[in-house]
Amino acid sequence: MKIDDIKTEWLRVPFNPPIADSTHELCFLDLILVEVHAGGLSGLSYMLSFDYAPQLLRGIIDHELKRYVVGCDADQIRAIYEQNLKTTEYIGREGVAMWGTAAIDVALWDLLGKRLGVPAALLFGANRKAVPVYGSGGWLSYSDAQLSDEVSRYLARGFQAVKLKVGGKEDRDVERIRAVRKMIGPDRQLMIDANQGLTLDGALRLTRRIEEYRVAWLEEPFAKDDLESYLRLSAQTEIPLAAGEREFGVAPFRRLVSARAITVVQPDLLRVGGVTGWRLVAGLAESHLLKLAPHFYREHDLHLAAAYPNLIAIESFDWLDPLLQHPFEVKDGLAVVPDRPGFGVAFREEAIREYRIKN
Numbered sequence: 246m247k248i249d250d251i252k253t254e255w256l257r258v259p260f261n262p263p264i265a266d267s268t269h270e271l272c273f274l275d276l277i278l279v280e281v282h283a284g285g286l287s288g289l290s291y292m293l294s295f296d297y298a299p300q301l302l303r304g305i306i307d308h309e310l311k312r313y314v315v316g317c318d319a320d321q322i323r324a325i326y327e328q329n330l331k332t333t334e335y336i337g338r339e340g341v342a343m344w345g346t347a348a349i350d351v352a353l354w355d356l357l358g359k360r361l362g363v364p365a366a367l368l369f370g371a372n373r374k375a376v377p378v379y380g381s382g383g384w385l386s387y388s389d390a391q392l393s394d395e396v397s398r399y400l401a402r403g404f405q406a407v408k409l410k411v412g413g414k415e416d417r418d419v420e421r422i423r424a425v426r427k428m429i430g431p432d433r434q435l436m437i438d439a440n441q442g443l444t445l446d447g448a449l450r451l452t453r454r455i456e457e458y459r460v461a462w463l464e465e466p467f468a469k470d471d472l473e474s475y476l477r478l479s480a481q482t483e484i485p486l487a488a489g490e491r492e493f494g495v496a497p498f499r500r501l502v503s504a505r506a507i508t509v510v511q512p513d514l515l516r517v518g519g520v521t522g523w524r525l526v527a528g529l530a531e532s533h534l535l536k537l538a539p540h541f542y543r544e545h546d547l548h549l550a551a552a553y554p555n556l557i558a559i560e561s562f563d564w565l566d567p568l569l570q571h572p573f574e575v576k577d578g579l580a581v582v583p584d585r586p587g588f589g590v591a592f593r594e595e596a597i598r599e600y601r602i603k604n
């Protein structure tokens with residue numbers, strides 16, 4: 246089945262007001278939708294750009310990879326992945342090139358599921374029908390009332406775990422963690438995410454001060470390449486360290502895992518190289534007895550993670566809910582793998598019309 250065309254769309258939804266973590270302020274939720282057409286069907290993926298180079302992310306598909314991929318056999322997913330790695334080797338496979346390679350890979354797996362009429366999870370050898378999911382957010386820009394409202398909403402929807410940002414003023418970080426632990430009670434899971442914004446001294450102090458709140462993991466305490474600080478912190482705290490969402494391809498995960506710098510491995514579906522890269526990293530984590538907690542791409546991670554017994558939970562933000570045709574449902578902390586073919590993701594036509602950037 247030959248690939249006939251690849252189409253992209255750019256959607257821009259404003260965050261009003263903007264939100265912030267320890268290292269970014271986000272004003273827009275920009276998404277690049279990628280549709281691979283073959284045999285009268287289409288496979289869909291999307292890239293989460295915020296406002297970071299959306300046109301560049303779109304352009305790697307429209308102006309580069311598309312000309313090599315159109316005409317290829319849609320069933321040769323790994324061959325197309327390898328070809329895209331080869332094509333982009335000269336400019337560097339990481340960064341924008343990997344986003345494009347990954348988006349095509351995800352769309353091809355979606356297309357395969359649709360063609361066979363089965364959910365993507367079946368293609369990966371599902372280990373369970375529902376996976377644990379946590380409510381993510383707790384932005385540093387939130388007032389105390391906004392933080393408490395968000396946690397209440399997650400609990401009301403059936404979530405049994407939440408994550409909040411840290412890396413602001415230390416006393417406030419501690420107070421927010423204390424307040425959220427009190428709200429969710431002793432038995433639900435609580436995670437924290439520093440978005441690479443802590444110093445080693447700051448992280449050592451913070452982890453000492455929050456021991457009693459039983460944090461399930463501390464995510465990205467330091468710059469992603471600062472292995473030394475990861476190792477020194479992990480030697481001095483019981484709190485598991487998590488990282489990986491900013492790593493491109495499989496090689497950096499090999500370094501993180503072999504250095505024993507983290508215990509929770511967090512592939513990002515696009516940066517890691519799509520379904521193909523995600524599964525390589527999940528297998529690496531599993532074979533080293535490490536835990537898995539993928540980053541952001543909830544609808545896709547649900548199908549992928551259903552195959553992996555070492556999963557802790559997938560991440561859910563509610564931003565996409567108004568844009569999607571099918572609601573994301575959570576019951577008793579679990580999201581059920583939908584039985585729609587492929588990844589079962591479809592954007593509402595009205596949402597595409599409202600938020601499309603025309604150019």
Ligand SMILES: [Mg+2]
Binds near residue numbers: 438464465490
């Ligand atoms: Mg994170």
